[in-house]
Amino acid sequence: MSSETTKNTYKAITGKAWVNHLLSNALSDLKLTFHLEKLDISIPENEFGDFSTNTALVLAKKLKVSPKELAQKIIEQIKLGGAETRLESIEEKTGFINFRLSKEFLLAEVDKILELGDLYGASIQGNGEKILIEYFQPNVAKPLHLGHLRTAIIGDSLFRILSSQGFKLESDTHLGDWGTQFGLLLLAYKKYGDMSLIEKDPINELNKLYVKINAEIEKDPLLREEGKQEFVKLEKGDAENRKLWKQFRDWSWKEYEVIYKDLEIRKADNDWPESFFEDKMPAVLNELKQKGMLKESQGAQIVDLEEQGLGVAVLVKSDGGTTYLLRDLATYIFRKSQGFKKQIYVVDVRQSHTLKQTFAILQQLGHIVFPTEAVHVAYGFLTLPEGAMSTRKGTVVGAADFIKGVQESALKIIEEKNPSLEKKQEVANKVASSALKYFDLSHNLRSDIVFDPKTAISFEGKTGPYLQYTHARIQGIIRKNQNVDLPELSVKAGIKNQNGHNVVASFMRPDKSGDYNINLHELLLMRKLQYFPEIVKSAAENMLPSTIANYLFELAQSFNSFYQEVPVVQEENIELKKFRLGLITATAQVLRNGLYLLGIEAPEQM
């Protein structure tokens, strides 16, 4: 095998896939595969190895043999196969089998990162399958608060992660722009609205009107009927109401634009708001009727899901009003007709029950065949240190104002630490956005989180700005070396010289002791880097952006230790210097790729 072929083979496969391959072969040679449901290969503490498997422990139980002996047997079999060249060692410890990748493998991986660039970590596994992801569902004429940011941030990241794995994603906002509340708002506007005030601060003023009308209804319940009539007029296409409604929508979009821009959220590919589904609901009711699923109960039209332990799903209330659930059914059916094989709902955990009902009905109707076709990404509820946000207690934190505050403190820090920086405000906004996003995404999304503004906008420790800072530090070193007279220095610095020879390989010739001349910091950094593709894959499979967020933090830590101890600019051995430049360029690349998947931009300087 020529060295070029060897390199290409290295490129084709991740460390984990290689370990998996060795292990499966050995198990099948030993005729043990049959006893195992799944092969579990995990990432252990670094001291044990790069990968580890509990296979011997699991099998030993079934075969009633000693785990240690079985582990030894498996290791021998792997060695017999003679294909463990990419490994430095395979060892048994307390029944686990630990794998350590060879330095050649790690070096080739650095090479691969530099060669693939932005594509490192991407895969074509998804095979272009069309997926719809719904996130950031604001309600027209209602101010956005912190809670709204979670769905936007998480949804945006999942969009990027799944796209990177070869799925064809499209997003939908599913804007809340329909329903009786608009009748009430129209009424309030006509009774108390002051256009000169509203034009200055549309959303907050409209919200005040909405609060006011609800208070008035407490005193005079007849007003509610009047409001309903306004909505009926809107539904029937009344020119004035229609115009106002459109105006409310436009004003709201303006506020959303600010959020999209400040947080660098992708704009939705589709805008299929609730109003869009108004005329699609009767067909759903008909379908349910024809299949005998629709029942009358106390004047309401319901689907009985008691058998599945999901209670009763109300579709049309006794007053004739339709429910969100009915609208959600119409929405799913419509989107499916647009060719989406899967629909992902990024909606907070409080809607679990309703969504379970929705999916159950769709399943009975035959619109969902496999449960994986409709997924609820249920993220935890956000509370403040003093408790849940409450309009009544006045503890609601407005999204736009909050973001502005974070941007201001980021700018202040830049003024202090890097006064000569160009485009300070632009960088400050990126830092602010990363602080907010990383805070959200580094938490396991299933758990409720306490949003302590002090922690959430911190720029120190395990934060987005720490990761950006690490990236900016690397860029600083690379810039300094561009000024140094190194004509062959390119993106692939340290990897190939102008003759196309592999400089790393020559530098990495074993020294007299037979070992490769790589120090511990470099080694730890390389070991961390090679995990990235597997990390992204697992984040996509489990739909957990936190997997990537936590990995990037560890990577940044590895780099910062390296940075502290290992000189690059001052290194006199030119080959060594090039190798280190290659290594840190690869590190910056992986940081950038990972941050991109979280929706975070990495500035060159900060």
Next chain:
RNA sequence: GGCCUCGUAGCUCAAUGGAUAGAGCAGUGCUCUUCUAAGGCAUUGAUGUUGGUUCGAUUCCAACCGAGGCCA
């Protein structure tokens, strides 16, 4: 009342049956004539309670205690 989450260090969180339960913040002590100190190094500190299943449990099961949510 029925159903669903969740209880890990002073605080905010990791750990989707594995090895010595990891981090960050806060605290303490070092570290800027040296590639950005938004950094690095060291150090104090935890699985709500009681049982069970398992070679192995923060993770699975049961009961209890406590917090939150959804549905009438």
